[in-house]
Amino acid sequence: MEQIVEKFLRYLKIERNSSEHTRTSYKTDINQFVDFLNSSDETRSAAADINAITRLDIRLWLGELSEMGLARNTIARKVASLRSFFKYCYKRGHIEKNPAHLLLVPKKESRLPKTVNPEGIERMMELADGEEPSDHQNLAVLELLFGTGIRLSELVQLSLKDLNFKQKQILIQGKGNKQRIVPLGKQSFNTLKRHLNTRYLLFGIKTDADAKKAVFIAPGGQRIYPRFVQRLVKSFIEKVSEISQKSPHVLRHSFATHLLDAGADIRVIKELLGHTNLSSTQIYTHTSVEHLKNVYNQAHPRAEQ
Template sequence: MRKIIEKFLRYLEVERNSSHHTIISYQTDLEQFSDFLENQDENNGEEPDPGSVTRLDIRLWLGELSGNGLARSTIARKVASVRSFFKYCFKRGHIEKNPAHLLIIPKQEKRLPQTIKPVDIESMMELASGDSSSEIQNRSILELLFGTGIRLSELTQLNLADVDLHRSQIKVLGKGNKQRIVPLGTHALHSLKKHLEHRTVLYGSRTDGDAKIAVYLAPGGQRIYARFVQRVVKSFIERVSEVSQKSPHVLRHSFATHLLDAGADIRVIKELLGHTNLSATQIYTHTSVEHLKNIYKQAHPRAEH
């Protein structure tokens, strides 16, 4: 089964053009499922054959995951991984019957995205003011994440060739390797220009060819990586806001919600965020409704009584 899993992962990479993050998630889920099957009494620790897997086997595994306290969103992802794998096996002739064909993905909890208030965003940017090259870069990272709504992966992959200061825009590589153009606002543009003027000061012992074409750099001088950006963002958000989530994605949520609150067309927001379907963007309309409700309660004399 593990050899077929490897073939499936190569299929995702080569034919489906899936992201590295997606492939790692599939690999983790399928290896976990394979381990579960090997530990079943009928397999006696031996590697199972995909053709011998039944729908009951899958349901027992999902029951164990639920019993271990995994969130419904995590279980839903694992169900999707197993369904995709067995669909691949069936189409490629590795199995005669698809045991995951009628498997239902658990409904996920609908959680509204957390956002940071505009006044707190302003405070955060003031805190990020500094004259050293690393402080200038931190400010640019915050301004770009909030000012454009790009994903963390899109920021870390950003190259110098993707920046067009003359047109005030950047080119980003989104999910599925889809490119899109994102405009830069005044603050993001100014901050990015300043960073590019001081960027080479960040070169270090780990600066290689890839780092020299990257927009942002980590302390060792190599291309910036996700964990470093997460630490930077968290360190600033926790000083200005009480939101429980303090990640780069919160700035993306804030970008979309503030645009919607200001009257921007949701279809334009969809394009800016790089969403394939409008349904992915519509969650921000719920956040905006909550914002309207709060204003109503505060302002209307008969709203609370």
């Protein structure tokens, strides 16, 4: 079982080009399921032989997760992990029957994305602006995340060859190895150019051939990594907003919401975000509706009467 899981993770990395975060989540979910099988006398045989795993085993595990009080979104993700894993196992001939086939995914809770308002974004950029090479990079990271709406995984993968300053655009390697072109606004363009002028000063003892091709450099000189960006974004959002979530994805949410509030076509936003389906983008319309309600309540003379 352990060897099959490792093969599955290699498949995700090499053939699906899944991010490290995705692979880690899948591995955690699958290992938790295996631990559940090992902990019960009724399912121990299934833990020893992957072909002995049944749909009932999976349902028993999901029932235990529900009793533990896990959120529906978390359980839905774990179901998706198992479905993907067993689909792979079936297609590669590791199992004769797929126990997760047609397994229903719990309906996710509807939660509006957290965003930083325009005033907060402006203040954050002012605070990040400094004279040191590290300041130049910090500002460029924040401007690029908010100015283009790219994902954290897409940001850390950026290389110099992906930049096209002549056309003021960048090539993004998205989910599933899908590529898209995103435009650079004036602020993103200017801060990125300034960063590149002092980028070499961030090189260090860990700078290798890959780091020399990278747009952003972590302390020590290697290519920037997700945890560094997460800490950076959190530290600046904390200074300008009281929202509970303070991750790079908040800037992606803010990018989409501000565009929609300003009248941008949702289909254009879908392409900029790299969403496969419009349904993924439509969550931002709910945020925009809330914005419209707030404006109405504040501005209409009879709204509160």
